[in-house]
Amino acid sequence: MKRNLITLLPLLIFMALAVMLANRLIAPRITGTIDSPLIGKPLPDLGITHLPDGPFILNFFASWCGPCVLEHPHLMQFKRDGVTIIGVAFQDKPDAIAAFLKQHGNPYKSVVHDTGQGPAITMGITGVPESYAIDENHIIRLREQGPLEDPGVIANFMKVIKP
Amino acid sequence: MKALIFALALLFALPAHALMHPDEQLRNTELEARAQNLTHTLRCVVCQNESVEDSSADIARDLRITVRKQILDGKTDDQIRAWLRERYGDYILLDPPVTSRTYALWYAPLAVLAAGIVIILLSFKRKKRR
Numbered sequence: 001m002k003r004n005l006i007t008l009l010p011l012l013i014f015m016a017l018a019v020m021l022a023n024r025l026i027a028p029r030i031t032g033t034i035d036s037p038l039i040g041k042p043l044p045d046l047g048i049t050h051l052p053d054g055p056f057i058l059n060f061f062a063s064w065c066g067p068c069v070l071e072h073p074h075l076m077q078f079k080r081d082g083v084t085i086i087g088v089a090f091q092d093k094p095d096a097i098a099a100f101l102k103q104h105g106n107p108y109k110s111v112v113h114d115t116g117q118g119p120a121i122t123m124g125i126t127g128v129p130e131s132y133a134i135d136e137n138h139i140i141r142l143r144e145q146g147p148l149e150d151p152g153v154i155a156n157f158m159k160v161i162k163p
Numbered sequence: 164m165k166a167l168i169f170a171l172a173l174l175f176a177l178p179a180h181a182l183m184h185p186d187e188q189l190r191n192t193e194l195e196a197r198a199q200n201l202t203h204t205l206r207c208v209v210c211q212n213e214s215v216e217d218s219s220a221d222i223a224r225d226l227r228i229t230v231r232k233q234i235l236d237g238k239t240d241d242q243i244r245a246w247l248r249e250r251y252g253d254y255i256l257l258d259p260p261v262t263s264r265t266y267a268l269w270y271a272p273l274a275v276l277a278a279g280i281v282i283i284l285l286s287f288k289r290k291k292r293r
Contacts (some may be wrong), residue, residue, distance in 0.1 A: 005217045006282055013275060091221055116225040117232065124250030126208040126222065 003153035012077065036143045037122060043138045046119040048112050051138070055161045056084040058132040059108070059148070060120060062092045063100035065128045071147035074154060083161050087111040088119050090128045133160035187227055189235070198231045201240050203231075205247065206257045214257060 038044070043051075043058075057078060061068040075085060087108035089097045094113060101111075114120045123132065126145065133142040133156075141160040144153050164220040205226065207218035211214055215223045215230075226247075233243045247255045259265050 006285060009278065009282060013278065035252065037249055116221075117229045120222075121225050121229050122250065124252075126251075145195075 034142075036124065038140045039143060041140055043134055043140055044122050045051070046112075046122055048088075048119065050110065051086065052084045052109065054084065055132050055136045056086055056109075057157065057161060058086050058088065058123070058134055059149075060090050060114075060123075060125050060128045060130045062090045063129045064092065065090075067147045069078045069104065071129050071149055072107070073106045074149050076105050078154075078157075078161075079107040081158070081162075083095040083158075084109050089113050090120050090125075093116060102109045131157070133157045135160050137161075171291070187231065189231055192198075194231075194234050197240065198227070198234055201243060202227050202230055204244075204257055205255055208251060208255065 057075075059075065061071070078085060085108050087110070089111055091114070095109065097113070101108075112119060123130075129147055131144045131148045132140055136143050142153075142156055144150075144157070148154065148157065165175045189198060202216035203214045205215040207213045207215050207220055207223045208226075209222055210218050213223075215226045230243055233246065238246070244256070252261075253259050253265075259268065261269050
């Protein structure tokens with residue numbers, strides 16, 4: 001019996017590892033609460049003048065980014081709901097951004113251009129679109145990587161932006 | 164003759180990384196070497212298995228330039244690494260640091276190896292007894 005157990009030990013360890021890894025692979029993504037070391041910390045100095053005093057959404061986008069088009073109607077809805085959004089145009093040209101906003105509408109209170117080593121790196125973004133919910137004390141509360149379109153994520157963002 | 168020219172060209176060829184991002188490089192060769200050493204230890208945040216130094220992604224380029232700017236600002240390698248970890252977490256490091264969350268990653272292979280050795284020794288012992 002004992003011998004059988006020892007022989008089976010490597011198989012058992014392998015199975016335990018396989019179950020653990022498979023579990024991580026199929027675990028549902030908790031939307032709107034992706035681990036960012038900046039969550040819960042004050043907004044770093046982004047070099048953006050005239051940030052709103054109250055809560056706002058910081059949205060990184062670009063005219064060349066397909067998912068940003070998908071996200072745009074939701075940003076327009078945020079605007080209609082009275083939410084302040086600050087846009088950071090990531091590695092884009094001012095003309096292209098102006099045309100993009102003319103075509104799809106402008107949900108932003110202001111747009112900052114980041115041609116590299118600006119707010120994007122300071123916030124640790126990995127791509128566009130990416131959005132942050134900043135509360136009234138300018139603490140970073142939530143991050144969404146990818147389009148801000150999931151109803152659950154939007155509800156979570158609203159809780160922070162409109163407490 | 165062609166082979167000789169080719170061999171000579173290879174002999175005097177610069178390392179690939181020296182030609183990869185010539186516009187980003189620092190003039191001071193010592194600082195540039197430091198920057199390259201550092202960015203080789205950073206993980207590209209969009210390509211995952213490539214270092215920031217080797218990646219052609221735009222964000223990796225921004226990170227390379229950011230590292231070089233911070234070196235010029237007089238920051239130490241540890242300060243730059245800490246600044247990046249504050250933003251990207253341990254994910255930015257190609258070698259994850261040993262913390263309670265990464266014990267399994269670092270020590271599981273040793274534990275499995277030790278378990279294997281014990282099993283082999285026990286089975287030898289049993290064979291001898293027979």
